[in-house]
Amino acid sequence: MAGLLRHLLQNIRLVSSFGKSHTKGAYSQKRHLASTTTTLYDWRAADEYVEISHGDAVMQFDYVWLRDTCRSAASYNPKTSQRILDTASIDLNIRPAQTKVTDGHLSLTWPDGHVTSYSLSWLAEHSYQVKTRTVLQNRVLWNRDTYDAAQVPSARWEEFMSSEAELRSFVQNFLLYGIAFVDGVPASVEATEAVSERVSIIRETLYGRMWSFTSDLSRGDTAYTTQALDRHTDTTYLHEPCGVQVFHCLQHDGTGGRTLLVDGFHAAHKVLEESPESFQVLCRVPIRHENIEAEGGHRNHLVGTGPVLSAHPWNRELYMIRYNNYDRAPIDTAPPEEVRRWYAAHRLLTARLRDPGNELWVKLTPGRVVFIDNWRVLHGRDSFTGLRRVCGCYLPRDDLLSTARALGLLA
Amino acid sequence: MAGLLRHLLQNIRLVSSFGKSHTKGAYSQKRHLASTTTTLYDWRAADEYVEISHGDAVMQFDYVWLRDTCRSAASYNPKTSQRILDTASIDLNIRPAQTKVTDGHLSLTWPDGHVTSYSLSWLAEHSYQVKTRTVLQNRVLWNRDTYDAAQVPSARWEEFMSSEAELRSFVQNFLLYGIAFVDGVPASVEATEAVSERVSIIRETLYGRMWSFTSDLSRGDTAYTTQALDRHTDTTYLHEPCGVQVFHCLQHDGTGGRTLLVDGFHAAHKVLEESPESFQVLCRVPIRHENIEAEGGHRNHLVGTGPVLSAHPWNRELYMIRYNNYDRAPIDTAPPEEVRRWYAAHRLLTARLRDPGNELWVKLTPGRVVFIDNWRVLHGRDSFTGLRRVCGCYLPRDDLLSTARALGLLA
Known part of the structure; x- marks a missing residue:
């Protein structure tokens, strides 16, 4: 043992x-x-x-x-x-x-x-x-205290759009922490698109290329309500979940609606320390997630299958967490004896993900754009009142890493 | 044994x-x-x-x-x-x-x-x-003779764009054979975009959303030459290779340039029959592919890693072949004893992929759009002379399958 x-x-x-x-x-x-x-x-x-x-x-x-x-x-x-x-x-x-x-x-x-x-x-x-002994991507695992103590600087919009050094520093922070911010961005979809394209190409999904949503339930997803959203990663119902998520809160006249960020790799590492068997079960068992939409003119039925934790087979380096209890489908791709182990392992991981010390709460405001590594950092939100309008997009992780290589930040 | x-x-x-x-x-x-x-x-x-x-x-x-x-x-x-x-x-x-x-x-x-x-x-x-006993996607494995004998009909542009029955028949053929054609499409990028969007959203890559290329070596890739291209799948240098490729030859004033199509799953099945061990090695060994471009204003360095053959772990159903000898990087993610086995297995698969009886040669002409399942069917081309202009795009396989589900063709 x-x-x-x-x-x-x-x-x-x-x-x-x-x-x-x-x-x-x-x-x-x-x-x-x-x-x-x-x-x-x-x-x-x-x-x-x-x-x-x-x-x-x-x-x-x-x-x-x-x-x-x-x-x-x-x-x-x-x-x-x-x-x-x-x-x-x-x-x-x-x-x-x-x-x-x-x-x-x-x-x-x-x-x-x-x-x-x-x-x-x-x-x-x-x-x-x-x-086998080389780490592909160095990371700083964080909880609220260590992230706060690191005092990671945000990029500034003007410099970000023109200076390679500012972009490089931003991408470096993103690689290390799985989140990075740009401040001073004009509060528009167009500026959010420009700031995204500075980093990578944009990945279109069923929600469009750039999306903008409010609590009108225009799409059959809890994100389009005023309800709180527990921590999760997005698009787990795709074979490859989107690599990066960009959020920009363009407007909020009301209360609540803070954004929650949790380092999934930090939680996974805790599971590894406490129960290597649980960690292995989460790496091993394929889990299906589904997005089914058949209302309001939308007909979508997407199915993604993969383990909760993915590690490179040759060096065991963790590269993806796929965690979304809302969209997780009935487990039918693992034998019954694995199912029992999986629920126990999922419980342990969930407990670590919910450790209040691991929660970073931020209030997104117009001008502040956050990039989230959707293969690592879970996000959620408070319930809210009033009109809250958020725009954003997804980026392919491959292309962001390509940018990082062009900037000399990755091999 | x-x-x-x-x-x-x-x-x-x-x-x-x-x-x-x-x-x-x-x-x-x-x-x-x-x-x-x-x-x-x-x-x-x-x-x-x-x-x-x-x-x-x-x-x-x-x-x-x-x-x-x-x-x-x-x-x-x-x-x-x-x-x-x-x-x-x-x-x-x-x-x-x-x-x-x-x-x-x-x-x-x-x-x-x-x-x-x-x-x-x-x-x-x-x-x-x-x-464990359910096939997710029924397929007809084919070689040239069986594909020709099946006399799979092409969709007709007008009907394809307006009739759900015509779209359904097209998607059904695509699911079964991994290739499907639409005839009578206007010879333009715009019409190719429309025919693509009838099936799925479009996946932007480093080559853009809709691309159009000729033999000007405007990109650092052999595709942008007049040279013959051996059979391969595309974008193996992405974590998830693009699911579907759309080609439309808008113009060719010259000779050669026929398109080669090979059913990779048919070849893989032959390997399984001849050497289950080789099949397993190809499923097991992670292989890196790379796209490095540092000329002409383009700075890309993409790295994708995955086995040549991917099968669902619970039912062993094959769902992806990743085969591109041009872009395959030095193998450094498998132990030396696996490397030797892998080269022998790759040799056997290559022999089956090159069996002349498995080659389907088609001359793409203006008006004829081909959709290729890039997770299953390899493509290549003859060398050619003269001006040859091809446009097309990539589609995410998830979204095409979502369309198939909406049409009642998949569970």
């Missing part, structure tokens, strides 16, 4: 990053030493692969992989970043006629004379052994 | 549908008989669940599930199709004070007096035991 917990904790790294170690391991006599400008590598050619050791990482590269991944001009087009080589043309038993390392580069001469060359550092970056 | 193959074949049903059997099983003395208008059910109340038998299906429903899934007005809003009940408020050890079946309905009286009632047929529809 303790061993499993330790193993899981080691394998779920949400805030740490992989520090490259330069400790040298022990190698067999057949191994060779090589060095790049700063670091030491050992290597040896085996029957089916080349093995490279670097620090405490021992990395194997199969010959088919080495041929397939070749970055020579005949194999890979750097202009389109696309493979030219027909992978199916490679002999699955291919062996190089010659293998050598010089100047920190592995060079393989294939039977047909083609030469493939890799820098050892590039290989190390692209090895499974390194990727 | 033969047992595993049989098991897998039984569990991957691509063309069959679940036929409800009315054979009565043997039951213990504690069981009770009930009947709806046409069929017989047995049932018994156990400590933790109610067990219902119907034909050869033995279905268990946990009490927490039964309370949580309650469709009473206090628990579920039929207007919004959303759960009202706070699942976390249910005692995990809840037991009904009274359980009975009358008139084909299971009725449970809970300790607080609340009564939950289900029809037995509704319960049977929502049981795991039934879902």
Whole structure:
């Protein structure tokens, strides 16, 4: 039990990053030493692969992989970043006629004379052994106190729309906390659209591209009422829930209607600490969510299926929480014995999500736009009185991450 | 081996549908008989669940599930199709004070007096035991000969835009074959947009909402050349590849440029028959795909990760193939021993995808719009000469399926 917990904790790294170690391991006599400008590598050619050791990482590269991944001009087009080589043309038993390392580069001469060359550092970056220990996205898990203490600055509209540095700082905060704010935005749908498009393309859904709603129940969804909404993530009824949600409260003449934000990964991490089995059940059991609308001229029936928690299989890094008790369909995709475990696990996660210390309450006001990572941060709201008009849109997470990569914030 | 193959074949049903059997099983003395208008059910109340038998299906429903899934007005809003009940408020050890079946309905009286009632047929529809044997989407796997022999009709533009029956027939063909055509469409981007929006909303990507391209290499992608393109699925570099692709060749003054279509599920099914292990490797190993563009004013770096084949975990039904040798990134998310297996499995799948008998070649001409299920059917093209202008867009698969449900074509 303790061993499993330790193993899981080691394998779920949400805030740490992989520090490259330069400790040298022990190698067999057949191994060779090589060095790049700063670091030491050992290597040896085996029957089916080349093995490279670097620090405490021992990395194997199969010959088919080495041929397939070749970055020579005949194999890979750097202009389109696309493979030219027909992978199916490679002999699955291919062996190089010659293998050598010089100047920190592995060079393989294939039977047909083609030469493939890799820098050892590039290989190390692209090895499974390194990727299993690499966090894709560093995050700061937060509750109300730690978020408040961090005093994360909001972006300013004018700078945000013109300065790459301001955009970069905003995206960095979004990546770290799963929420980020822009202040001073004109209180219009058009300005909200512009601020959204500064970050990413917009994802159209059944609610349109840009949407604007009030409590008129114009759509068959509780969001279109004055009722309180418990914490949830949106569009869980899609195969891929929308990655990012943008909200801008354009007007509110009345009381209540505060927005609740909860870091779902912080709660999931608590579950992992308290009950690794529950965490695993939430990762394992596929849950259906549904959106059914057959009134007011709308005919929609959307079905999304996925676990409550999704983690990358190779490094166990959490990347998505899918949590919406309103839209969750009858569970019919898990065997009965799993259903019992799932309800207990869901109960534990819900308790952590409802811990008052984890609740961040903010009153959205005209001019203040919030971006929410809908794969991580749950949102909800107070009930309210009066006229409250909110606009916003969804963004695809892929495209926001593309922006982050263009800004040098992600690998 | 033969047992595993049989098991897998039984569990991957691509063309069959679940036929409800009315054979009565043997039951213990504690069981009770009930009947709806046409069929017989047995049932018994156990400590933790109610067990219902119907034909050869033995279905268990946990009490927490039964309370949580309650469709009473206090628990579920039929207007919004959303759960009202706070699942976390249910005692995990809840037991009904009274359980009975009358008139084909299971009725449970809970300790607080609340009564939950289900029809037995509704319960049977929502049981795991039934879902594991139910195909979500019936499909006709095809090669060139069987597709040609089926003589699938194209929709006609005028009828398609106005008649629900014509739209329904088109969507039915799309669901069954993964491709469907509309003829007589005006050769414009606007008409292509209209024909697309008749089916679904449009999914904007880095290439825009509606796109129109020719061989000007205006984007860093081989699609923007005159070169032949081997069979592939699109946007494998997104977490969720686009569900549907729409193509309309608006103009071609030259030779070549035929479009190739291949049923990926037919090829995958061949792999399953020949090598269940290879099929499993392709389902299991996460593969990264990348789109990197840093020229011509475009800055994109998109990364999508998923297996080549995706199957629903509960019924093993295949729902997605992700195959693009151009955009496949260096494999660094699977251990070395898996990498070797994966290359062999990929080779086998590629051979089946390249079987000339599986190739459907069509010359797209102005007026003819093709919809391609990008989660199932691979496309490619001949090299060509002259000016060739193609427009189109992507559609989210979820929304096309929603249309299919609205038309009564899917559960």
